[in-house]
Amino acid sequence: EDKVVQSPLSLVVHEGDTVTLNCSYEVTNFRSLLWYKQEKKAPTFLFMLTSSGIEKKSGRLSSILDKKELFSILNITATQTGDSAIYLCAVGDGSSNTGKLIFGQGTTLQVKP
Amino acid sequence: GAGVSQSPSNKVTEKGKDVELRCDPISGHTALYWYRQSLGQGLEFLIYFQGNSAPDKSGLPSDRFSAERTGGSVSTLTIQRTQQEDSAVYLCASSLMGAEGETQYFGPGTRLLVL
Numbered sequence: 001e002d003k004v005v006q007s008p009l010s011l012v013v014h015e016g017d018t019v020t021l022n023c024s025y026e027v028t029n030f031r032s033l034l035w036y037k038q039e040k041k042a043p044t045f046l047f048m049l050t051s052s053g054i055e056k057k058s059g060r061l062s063s064i065l066d067k068k069e070l071f072s073i074l075n076i077t078a079t080q081t082g083d084s085a086i087y088l089c090a091v092g093d094g095s096s097n098t099g100k101l102i103f104g105q106g107t108t109l110q111v112k113p
Numbered sequence: 114g115a116g117v118s119q120s121p122s123n124k125v126t127e128k129g130k131d132v133e134l135r136c137d138p139i140s141g142h143t144a145l146y147w148y149r150q151s152l153g154q155g156l157e158f159l160i161y162f163q164g165n166s167a168p169d170k171s172g173l174p175s176d177r178f179s180a181e182r183t184g185g186s187v188s189t190l191t192i193q194r195t196q197q198e199d200s201a202v203y204l205c206a207s208s209l210m211g212a213e214g215e216t217q218y219f220g221p222g223t224r225l226l227v228l
Contacts, residue, residue: 004155031213034216040221041222042117042204042219042221042222043204043219045216045217088155092215094213097213098144098161098163098169099208099213099215099217100158100161101146101217103155103156103157104155105153105155106155
């Protein structure tokens, strides 16, 4: 059964800390890995990764994919209270030809002042 | 529209009642997805539409759940004879063509509480 597992499930840090969120996957027909940030209800898109070893970066956030070891990490440097959210990892399932995403459980990040 | 919209934002219903949840995707997006997020869980795929047809309904948890899409735009998810375990946030997403790896854009969701 295809699955996506995120760790840790929750994390509490202080402003200025650096955090690393992990996502591992077992998907038969991998096509892409996506990271989303969910603050209230609507997940908002952060990154899509399809190739190993190529870092994607947006401000203080960066992410990289390892297709050999089947995982991705999301790094957030110099964290701010506004980074508090649930971070969702999802893998595109190519076997269905539908583009549907398989999501992990999410990592809840709380950044304290 | 500028983004995906959903209504209602919140719905409280009694066990056994039927509910309808609505999704308006981004204009021009042919692919539409429904997901469910239970408390403390990730998103669970329910159904995928390409235009008005639903080639993948594999995530619908029971025959009490159904969905339709009309005019290649608005979609309605219907839950009949609601049960307490149906309580969750129901999220809708759309993408341009439904291709693998394409970014999906999410609506704010409908929080359903079945008493």
